[in-house]
Amino acid sequence: MTMRFAGLAAVSAAALLAAACSPSTEETAPATDAAAPADGAMTAEAPAATGNIVAVAQGNGDFSTLVAAVTAAGLAETLSGPGPYTVFAPTNAAFEKVPAATRDALMAPAGKADLTRILTYHVVPGRVDAAALTQQIQQGGGSAALTTVQGGTLTARAGADGSVTLTDAAGNTSRVVTTDVAATNGVIHAIDTVVMPN
Incomplete structure (x- = not known):
């Protein structure tokens, strides 16, 4: 489920930061720093919102790279x-998969x-929680196309074990490891790999 960054150095670095800018549309995305459950299923955490998306990310040490981006x-x-x-917020570990030189160039x-462009590819307009995303996948016969703020598409799919993966424009995949991190202006879903637009 890890993305291949060969030949995508410039795009990879940008993707690391794509999780923070989006207009309004409905999609779901992983948004906190938590390890994926042992069975691979999405886990839901829905505490009361205590701040906007940026404030919530700033309060989570595993999103420090995203916040900087x-x-x-x-x-x-x-x-x-x-x-x-x-x-769909990449964790620090997700950003570490992108070559350091690429990250530095993007920053x-x-x-x-x-x-x-990369960061906005991680944002979907609207508030799409885990339940809504799961419903979209079921209604789509196993997949759901999510239009991002960047204008590209992410494809969400459910695995037999209940996990949800996102496939980017290049065919790379990322797994949602934490869902439904509440913010006053939306929701965050944490992902384990940076996704890339075309």
Whole structure:
């Protein structure tokens, strides 16, 4: 379920930050830092929202790389806005799968446009919780196409073990490891690999 980054260095780094900017649409996405359950099934955590998406991510140490990327891309204000947004948030471990040189290039001022494109690919307009995402997958006969703020599509699928994976434009996959992290302006779903737009 890990993404292949060969030949995608520039895109990979940007994807690491894509989890923080999205208009409004319905999709579900993993959004906290938690290890995947042993059986691979999605786990739901729905505590009361205590802040907006950016504030919630800032309060979780496993999203520090994402927060830095969102800040570098200038998306913090957008993701702190009314939304609602669904963010498929890569954890720090997910970002570590992207080559360090690529991450550094994306975080530099010259990489801002690419970083923004990757981060917005991780955001779906609207509030799509785990139950809604599961329903979309069932209604789609096993998959659901999610249109991101970036304009691309992520395909969500359910595994036999109850796990949910996202397939990006290049065919790489990421697994949702934590769902339904509540924010006042949306929901976060944590994922184990950065996804990439075309």
